[in-house]
Amino acid sequence: MSHAEREHALLSASASHRWLECTPSAVLEDGLADKDSAYSLEGTRAHEIAEECLRAWQNGEDFKNYEADDWRIYNEVLAYIHHVQNAFNGLKSIYADAVIFFESKVDYSKYVPEGFGTCDTVILAGNTLFIKDLKFGKGVEVYAENNSQLQLYALGAIEKFGDLYDFENVHMEICQPRKYHFDSSVLKVEELITWGIDFVKPRALLAFEGKGEFKTGLHCQFCKAAGACRFQTEESMKLMIHEFKDPQLLSDEEVAEVIEQAEQLSGWAKAVKDYATKQLLEGKELPGWKIVEGRSNRTYTNEDEVATTLIKAGYEEPLLYDRKLLGITAMEKVVGKKNFGELLKDLIIKPQGKPTLAKEDDKRPAITNVDMAFSGVEIENE
Structure with a gap:
């Protein structure tokens, strides 16, 4: 079954940051159609490619040859694939009986009515349960600490494997390969279960019935x-x-x-x-408003054919193109990370970011030298 066709729980782990804060929101959302975007479809495909590659690796098979846009996604998700492989190989060298599971369905209904989800990667090694979650977004960094999605997955994995393994610790990790961001958090099993009983369960019961107080944020x-x-x-x-x-x-x-x-x-x-x-x-009326066609810009139907036509007409090829050096991320992919670092180490700088407002719980350290930070610097808002 493709990732897009899977069932989703009313109180899903991925939306838990919302229904744990605003308990009536889950029922309010229920029945409203999901709207796929280019980003969500791309994320779904990234998870499918990662699973295909990791299962092939697990079975001793070669990776599938991807083409077109799948090739780009494969290259962008490769850091996650290698990270999982290296993590498991390292644990396997220490714990001979270590095992790994991909896209493992877990049930956390002990704490959340009808609660279930799918873990991207689960590793069982020694007295530790490892949960690794792939995030394909490249906008905002996601962190593992106090991440309710990961913690619900972990509770479900404890229920699934707890009879076979005597877990003491849970190691949860967010893997965001397009930002080269890998962030982890470790909790004692007792801490996690207490969180599930004392914090999650009462809120989940309210959320399942659409009760409780609305809360914005x-x-x-x-x-x-x-x-x-x-x-x-x-x-x-x-x-x-x-x-x-x-x-x-x-x-x-x-x-x-x-x-x-x-x-x-x-x-x-x-x-x-x-x-x-x-x-x-959908045909409904809204007083004073209507739908009209928005502005659009002219575009080529086929850039290669445009260039070929103009070259045949006598125009020189260099006149038809802008010459522009590849950006750093694209260049690193062409040259290779190692060669990129060796050849261009003295030609790459990372300027100081503009001062910007952030919440107190933001992971970035506060700027303390105000005069230096703001002298001649334009303030930016996020």
Whole structure:
């Protein structure tokens, strides 16, 4: 079965960061169609390719020869494949009975009604359970510490393998190959089970019945019901109390509140527009609004044929192309990481990033030398 065709739990592990905070959201989202994007489809394909390659490696077979866009995805996910191989080989050299599983379905319904999910990679070695989760996104880095998705997977894996193995520790890892980001967290099994009983279970029971209190936050960003959520609308409109005020006249507490809510407001406004667009496209009416054709730019139907036609007409090929050096990531792929580092080590710099606002729990260290950091530097907002 392809990854896209798999069943998904109402209280899925991947959405747990949302329904654990806003318990009614899961039922509110239920029944709303999932909208596949180019990014989600690409992520699904990356997981399928990674699984195919790792199973081939496990069976002593050669990797499949990929073509076209699959070849690009294969190269981008290769760091994860190698990471898993190296991790297991290292553990196998220490624990002869170490075993590895790919796309292993786990059941965490002991803590979450009808809760189940699929772990990308599970390794059992010694007294430790290893969970590795592939994230193909290259935008925001994802971290393993306090990651409810990983921790629910781990609870399910303990239920699945706990009768055969006496686990003491759980090692959970986020693998984000396109950002060369691998982040891990370790918990005692007792800590994880306590979290499942005391924190997850009571919230999951409320979420399964659509009960509890609505709560807005960054977890609203990918909620399918965000555009039609009355509570989020009411919370977002509270920002209007600061409308037209000079920022210099706001108190420190008010400034912090506006920053906190502004990002949510931006995401909410987009969600409302997307919801309205979907309603109109389905034939429903929205007072004062309609769907029209947006602007578009001219584009070639076939760039190779354009070049061939113009060259035949007497135009010189160099005039038809812009000469531009490959970017660092693309160049590294062409040259190879090792050669890239050796040949260009003195020609690559990483400038200091622009000062930007971030939450206190952000993993990046705070800038303390304010004069140096902000002298002549334009402030950037994320």
